[in-house]
Amino acid sequence: MAQYEHLPIYKLTYDLLIRTMTATKDFPREYKYTLGQKMKDEIIELVVLIYKANSAVDKEQHIAMILERVQVIQLLMRLSHDMKILTRKHYAAIAEMTDSLARQAQGYRSFNQE
Numbered sequence: 001m002a003q004y005e006h007l008p009i010y011k012l013t014y015d016l017l018i019r020t021m022t023a024t025k026d027f028p029r030e031y032k033y034t035l036g037q038k039m040k041d042e043i044i045e046l047v048v049l050i051y052k053a054n055s056a057v058d059k060e061q062h063i064a065m066i067l068e069r070v071q072v073i074q075l076l077m078r079l080s081h082d083m084k085i086l087t088r089k090h091y092a093a094i095a096e097m098t099d100s101l102a103r104q105a106q107g108y109r110s111f112n113q114e
Contacts, residue, residue: 009104010050016073016097017043023090031085039076042069046101059108066105074098 005011020043024036046069053062077094080086086094 007050007054009101009108010047010054012097012101012104013043013047013050016094016101017047019090019094019097023086023094027080027085031080031083035076035080035085039073039080042073042076045069046073053108063105063109067102067109070098070102070105 017040020039024032024039027036046066049062049066049069053059053066056062074095077086077091077098081088081091
């Protein structure tokens with residue numbers, strides 16, 4: 001079985017999940033169980049996709065799904081920030097993390113195409 005816990009992309013995604021859990025706990029009630037929960041669910045699915053990609057022989061499909069999931073997370077985070085329910089501090093940190101995730105996934109894609 002492949003060791004995914006030591007991958008930088010896995011560690012960063014896990015840190016993103018922790019950061020999002022912290023950021024969404026103070027969301028107003030009307031957004032906590034909709035927008036906040038959707039963000040957490042998307043990141044949890046991202047962790048699962050990273051595990052699947054690491055275990056798969058053909059990683060391309062999983063990497064494409066990882067990139068798609070990162071875009072959805074970025075959209076939800078931006079929406080939360082624009083609606084003034086996600087603080088600038090959390091938004092800036094999360095935006096940096098998701099950008100790094102996208103770069104790492106692109107790097108894995110390039111590496112696997114060679």
